[in-house]
Amino acid sequence: MSDNAQGNGAQTGHGEGSGSVIDKSKRKNLLLGFGAAVVALGVLWTGYEVFIASGSVETDNAYVAGDNAEVTPLTSGRVVEVLVTDTQPVRKGQLLFRIEDTDQKIALSQAEAELAQAKRKYGQSLATNRALGAAADANTAQINTAKANVASAKASLDKAQSDFDRRNALKGTGAVSREELTAAREALATATASYAQSQASLAQAQASAISARRQEQASVALTDGTTLDTAPEIQLAQAKVDAAKLDLERTVVRAPIDGVVSKRAIQVGQKIQNGTAAMVIVPVDQLYVNANFKENQLGKVRSGQSATLTSDFYGGSVTYHGKVVGFSGGTGAAFSLIPAQNATGNWIKVVQRLPVRIELDPKELKEHPLRIGLSMDAEIDLTSSK
Template sequence: MATKIENSSKRADRIIARITTWLAGLLFVALLVWAGVIGWRLFQYEETNDAQVEEYINPINSKVTGYIRKIKYKENQAVKAGDTLVVLDDRDYVLPVAEAEASLANTQAQLEVLGSNVQTSQRTSQASQAQIGAARARLEEQQKEYNRYRQLLADEAVTRQQFERVETALQVARSDYQALKGNYATSLSRVGEVRAQRPVLLAELKRRQVALQKAQLDLSYTIITAPYDGKMGRQTIQEGQLIQAGQPLAYIVNEDAGKWVTANFKETQLRNMHVGQPVKIKTDAYPDQVFNGRIESLSPATGARFSLLPPDNATGNFIKVTQRIPVRIQLTDKSERTVQLAAGMNALVTVEK
């Protein structure tokens, strides 16, 4: 009986030893395969998990100061270019438009009055010119009369009193002629003076037109619209809130500009990378999907050099640290696949050597 128990115990030990040996062998083979795969991937690919999906996220700013009257969007809402997002109280901007319109109308009326004055001055000068012709004719006639009486006086056919009366009439006719010529010159000068006011009024008219356009532009800024197709971010404003010119009101993700991945590779990994190289991308959000891309550009400097306070190795505290170079990767898949990606998602980027 004891011999049977002893034999059974030895047989169980041999089975356990055999199973343990097989398990150890399988584990060893698995470790070899795993090491081989890892080694092959390290030899064949460059990888980094220091990568994120990127999109253009731009602020929407107010160009004028005012109170918010109506908010037309909701958080995470998709919008189209030109959709109204925020409406401001426009009462402070309607009055300047009316004032600018009135000033423009006043300047236009002044131009019309100026044109009428030019016509009146021209008619006055034409009348003066006609009177000059009549005065010249009277002067010539009076000159002939004077010459005749002077000859008669020499022949003692007329009295001195008659001759002096004719001489006085000649002087009066000459004075009238000179006065009319002076009036004509003055009327021409007045026409030139009135015409010289036209460029001044035209410049004023242009200034008034620009002022009206500026007032209308400020009025149009009270309606804030989406600059392009995109998706709105978090809403941080409320109706009735006072906002200042230049203040960010919301953030919009620009869907027209597309998406890309920024992968920060170590400087030791860039040896075989070049623009146009194909890339495989996996994201933590969708680990079962592989997205295709290609290298669009490599940064001209390390990420540390673009930081707010770049490191200075001349300070005496130098410690050699492997630097990373941002690599921009363009997604080449169709938009139906990439639309599910959002800015800021973590990604695993693999580049074949």
Template sequence: MPEDAGLRVEPARGPARAQAVMRRLGARGAAFLGAGALLLVITIFTINWFVSGRFHEATDNAYVRADISLISAKIEGYVQSVPAAENQSVHAGDILVQIDPTDYQARVDAARAALAQAEGSRASEQAHRALASADVQRYRPLAERGLLSPARMQQLEIQSREAGGDFTAAAAGVDAARAQLAAAELDLERTIIRAPIDGVVGDRQVQVGQLVRTGSPLMSVVPLQSVYIVANFKETQIERFHAGQPVVIRPDVAHGVRLRGVVDSIAPASGSEFSIIPTDTATGNFTKIVQRVPVRIRIEPGQEGIELLRPGLSASVTVDTRE
């Protein structure tokens, strides 16, 4: 038996201890790195909030709006044609609807004939007045010398005044006939309904052959080129708001799109004041609710993605209130 058979041989512990130490150092280093990274993030976030974040007011209670023109009939008649199709782009002055002009053309012709008759009557009365006035001027010297009776002279003067009154009435008749002709021509012009603004046709309700009456809704023209945003901010957010402040707009229709805008104006009252039934705060069961104030935001033109906006769509906005 060897001499060292009764001795225990222990494995070398140097490499194992070194690995354990390295593991402990690695764990501590990772913890330190993690803590440092977290501290750095917190520091950056704090600085960013202090420099700019605390001046930003945001809301997702915002919607795309446009000053939509509601097209309606100004006269009564049957629709002859509808050149404007649904979702068609139109320009100001383009024909949208044509109402049958036959009856209105007849009224114009009748009004022109009445005007001609009135002008003829006025001319006749003008000649009569001139003749009566000339008689007075011609016979007055004779009456002053006693060659013409006072009764006859008085009769001539009365005839002259009557002729003047008849001429005045005839002149008024001409003015009335001209007014009737202007009204008839205006109604004839209104048989052609034109687009008042540039935009896109929507909500077309009129059809060929339909009888429309004064005020009948026909269609709408939506000015997509001039949409804007109405954002309803809490009353606790608008303390530093004023016109001209920059705004970032994130439309829900495309989450990756960021549009630039500016605060255009702030509503003169909260949204609840413009509702059909305003909130009554003088009740026994009063509960204070934070009110919303509409803020109109103008979108800077020429940006990529603005063509996606449609009135009624939602958006999120952030206002930078820094001076």
């Protein structure tokens, strides 16, 4: 019994020792396998980072954006008709709404009447110029007549002077009577007065001619070098007509671009003022993406590099292609309503994000339309050419 027990005990001890060796061998193999797996994963990760991940940067902090067209009427009035609603697609030039045009029509009629009056006054000015020119010519002719009168009066004066001198020389000889001498003296006085009067008439005619010519020149200066189309007063009146027509045309408001109507803020009967926002048109075929990349991702990003994008709206089944067209002038934090004050001392470094604008392929955008504000995933290929 004792020998058998000892034999069994020896056998049992040998088995336990063998099992322990096997367990250690398994653990060693497991550890070696795990280590090899870790090394392999490390190699794969390093290869991915070096050869794949380093060739691109990606972010899910990207959103669809667009340059909206705000529709604002350029004239005031009461809205009488609205032909579109929110979410409705419109084409450029399509009628959106109308404003009551009674005031504008009255203003146009008044401007047209003022234009007609200005044209009549211009014609009147031309007629006045002709009349003043004729008057100046007539006064010039009167000068010649006055000169002839002066010459005639001078001849009469000379004759009267000669007759008086001859009779006056004979008054002591008795050859000339006192009555004859008195008549000669009176004739001389009359001739002298006539001569003085003729000179005064000549001076008056000359002054009248000068005045008439200056009046003509002053009148002509208002129309000199102009025509019915180029006269300043007519151009001013025509400008008022054009402005009135423009105001009348502006009572009909049309879409400035193709897009979708959003934020309609007007109703029929509402009084709308010049410059008030009536609605917004979103150009859904001209949208782009603002991708907010971390600052440590942008070292190799350049304008012109290609990008691939997916939208949460369609999922991963739809891929958009685009290219980088520019970078924002500052980070989102710098343009926030209350920018961070890092100089206060309470400072914690936070990785900043800079918006990168990515232009989308118009054909893909037309096939799968997007809307402003939708989330996007963006990846930029750093190895692509500019």
